[in-house]
Amino acid sequence: MPGFDPLALIDACYAAAVEPETWSDALDGIADAVGARGAVIVSHDPARTAQTLASERIADVNLDYGVGGWWQHDTRIRLGRERGIMRPGMVTVDEMYLTAEEKRADPFFQHFIDRHRLANLCAYVGADPMDRHTLSFSASRDVRNGPFEGAEIERMGLVGPHVIRAFRLTALVGEMRREAEGLTSALERMRAGIVVLDVRGRVRLVSPVAERLAAGYLALRTGAEPEAAEPIDSARFGRFLADVLPERSWPRQETILLRRRGGGRPLYVEALPLRGADPFPVAGAGLGGGVVLLLRDLLAPSTRPIEPLLEQLGLTRAEARVAALVGRGAAPREVAEQLAVGESTVRSQLKAVYGKLAIRRQSELAVFITRLDSL
Structure with missing residues (x-):
């Protein structure tokens, strides 16, 4: 069995929360640390139980368990609920559910566990912090190995809480990304772009649509304050920025129309305050959350999104x-x-x-x- 580095294993789980494609490697690493063939995370919410996450080495087992519907016949889940064994914070092993003789007579073990050449299972039971449904992080032994031992069970108890938290973070990050994609799509359909400024008024982020809309109207350079491209608007735009920065009294002037250098229709700019801490903190920047500039071409053809x-x-x-x-x-x-x-x-x-x-x-x-x- 390889050396046990709990911090590395825990870090791998939290890294997988933002890079879900690495979950399989993270679970395999923990399985190796406890002498198991593979590991799996299962929700015990009946609406989500089939949506499991497993290491690649037991992908066929996981597919059969979830899509094949074997989770509905898992004797350990039923007995755990009946006997109150599956409580958050507990580490369980098969011996807490069934004896070796009972396993040999149980249909789930006969037709699922034996078919996949699995043996003992060790699981950490956690709770989803959002809906309080229980989750289990389990490691499955190969049929050639014996029961889990004390040190291996302790390791499951040590890393288990972090696996459950990181798994929940994966779902939250996914939801946030979908919301961000939806916002980006909505802004694009509105023909609107966004420019994020820090508390000092310096450009931190420019969306592709904003970069296109700002051409000829604004000079946008990361780390510098935006400037009006048309000299006649320079002082007016400077006063507008001074009004909307967080340390100023908010709001005085929330919107401005800018002229295009060389002529053309005006660009509409609206300032929206970012509440809370600065999302791009720098030393000595003070408090406040910066400003979002919303850019729109008000005279662009108005068509509904199709x-x-x-x-x-x-x-x-x-x-x-x-x-x-x-x-x-x-x-x-x-x-x-x-x-x-x-x-x-x-x-x-x-x-x-x-x-x-x-x-x-x-x-x-x-x-x-x-x-x-x-x-």
């Missing part, structure tokens, strides 16, 4: 975006520039759009998109 309708017709999100832009008159090269992808990628997606919508040329796509826009 991408969700196109996705319902079988297009991917990327294909729907391309179909909408090309159908409204943009050339593939312009679409590629706007979406920051290669023109060949756009043409490939356009070909897929034609196939899925059963059309043959751009003129037919334009008619189709026009009809969707008029709904």
Whole structure:
């Protein structure tokens, strides 16, 4: 059995919370540390029990357990509930549920455990901090190995709480990412871009849409204050920033229209305060959370988003975006520039759009998109 480095194993679990693809390696590392073939995390909420997470070495077992429905016949879960064994904070082993003789007569062990050549199981029981349903982190022994020993059980008890917390963090991070993607998609459909400023008014983040909208209106350099591109707006924009920074009295002027250098329609800029601590803290920056600048072209053609309708017709999100832009008159090269992808990628997606919508040329796509826009 390899050396036991609890901090490395725990760090691997928390790293997997933000990089879910590494969970299998993290679970395998813990399985090695306790002499098991593999490890699995199971929710005991009946609505989620089939949604297990396992190390790659027991992927076939996990698939059979979850998708195959064997979780509904797991004798240990039933007995654990009946006898009050599965309480948060406990480490359990098979001997707490059934004797060796009872295992040999039990259908779950006969038809599932024996078929996968598994033997003893050691599990840490935890509770989901959000809904209080129990979760278990289990390590499964190969049929050739004997029962789990004291040191191995202690190791499960040491790393188990961190595995459960990291597993829950994985779900929360996933939800946050989906919300962020939804916000990004909504802003894109509004033709709106965002610029995040720290408490000193320095640029920390610029969305792709904001970078495109700001061209000719604002000079945006990371680590520097934004500046109006049109000299006549320079002083006015400076006063606007001074008004909206957190250490100033908020709010005095929340919006401003900027002129484009060389002429053109105005750009609408709205300031939104970031509450709480500075998301990009620097030494001596003071308190407050910075400011978000929302950029919009108010005079851009107003069309309702049809991408969700196109996705319902079988297009991917990327294909729907391309179909909408090309159908409204943009050339593939312009679409590629706007979406920051290669023109060949756009043409490939356009070909897929034609196939899925059963059309043959751009003129037919334009008619189709026009009809969707008029709904």
